[in-house]
Amino acid sequence: MRFNLIGPFEIIADDGRVCVPSAPKVCQTLALLLSRHNEVVTPDCLIQELWGESPPRSAVTAVQTYVYSARRIFVKERLAPTGRTLLSTKPPGYLMELEDGEVDTRIFENLLARGHAEFRAGNPECAVQQLRRALALWRGPALCNVPVGNVLAGHTAHLEELRIHALELSIEAEHHLGRQRETIPELRVLVHQYPFNECFHGHLISALNHAGRRAEALQAYRQVHRILDRELGLEPSPGLQRLQYQVLNP
Missing domain, CATH: 1.10.10.10 (Winged helix-like DNA-binding domain superfamily/Winged helix DNA-binding domain)
Incomplete structure (x- = not known):
């Protein structure tokens, strides 16, 4: 059950x-x-x-x-x-x-915790396995067929934050394994799903640059720059600006 x-x-x-x-x-x-x-x-x-x-x-x-x-x-x-x-x-x-094994949210949380622990212990391959198993449990937005009131809204928001963390950590672990190129298609989707998430934009810029696609990396930087400026009136974070410098000065 x-x-x-x-x-x-x-x-x-x-x-x-x-x-x-x-x-x-x-x-x-x-x-x-x-x-x-x-x-x-x-x-x-x-x-x-x-x-x-x-x-x-x-x-x-x-x-x-x-x-x-x-x-x-x-x-x-x-x-x-x-x-x-x-x-x-x-x-x-x-x-x-x-x-715990009878509720998918708890299974997800436990797998995420294991993935995080493996990554901190210097085992990115094991971390990726745990994190991908966790992310595979997502069949859509949490409780998407149920009316959600004030209490459950907080729970679903918490789950979505954990999903974003799992995605960020899994991409980072993949990059530690030298799989930058393999993550580019997924990152293309993620920067559209989460346009204000600078972590996903940064990973995409880094992956494109690592794959020798400098022009696309600069284009990806200009895209996040436009989004932040137009929607929020902000400049990219210092971390993203450093990535731009690295692309321009290999």
């Missing part, structure tokens, strides 16, 4: 069946409980997520109904082994009890 939050929310049964609750509020309730699995989530937290600052008078009862519906899904779809309780009431709220 696995719960996938990175991309469309889905529950994968042990036999491979895919289950997605049809009721949006039940999906949202489950997503919040899963984002904090093995932690007690209070009704107030769920109410804040589901209705923000304007909850209905029946909010507490509605939350109880959504939790009950989630439990019914686990039973109806036979998602949990006999005798195992996935979602329990534990004062002052509700608790989803799961192993």
Whole structure:
């Protein structure tokens, strides 16, 4: 059994069946409980997520109904082994009890941590393997098929920041292995997806220069210069300016 939050929310049964609750509020309730699995989530937290600052008078009862519906899904779809309780009431709220390997976000975080540790230990090849496994879990924006309120918005933003960090670190590890040329296609995509991320622009300039494509490297520098100046009124960082100098003065 696995719960996938990175991309469309889905529950994968042990036999491979895919289950997605049809009721949006039940999906949202489950997503919040899963984002904090093995932690007690209070009704107030769920109410804040589901209705923000304007909850209905029946909010507490509605939350109880959504939790009950989630439990019914686990039973109806036979998602949990006999005798195992996935979602329990534990004062002052509700608790989803799961192993780390049953939630894709935790798998991603653990792989990222291993990749970071391998890179710091001077093992870029192992780092790349762990980081690429982590990034392969992304099937799209986190919880892209679920309504997201104030609480989950923070969680999805945090996951996106971790994804960017994993991308930056994997590119850096690839470059440590001398694979600058191989990363150019990926970096072309990344600088368009994240136009204000100077790290991706810098890696692209460096990779193009290393591949002997100086004109393209200068063009890539001019592109980020235009973006920063036009959109933010900023000059490129000193690091990017040093890269430009290195291209001009090999």
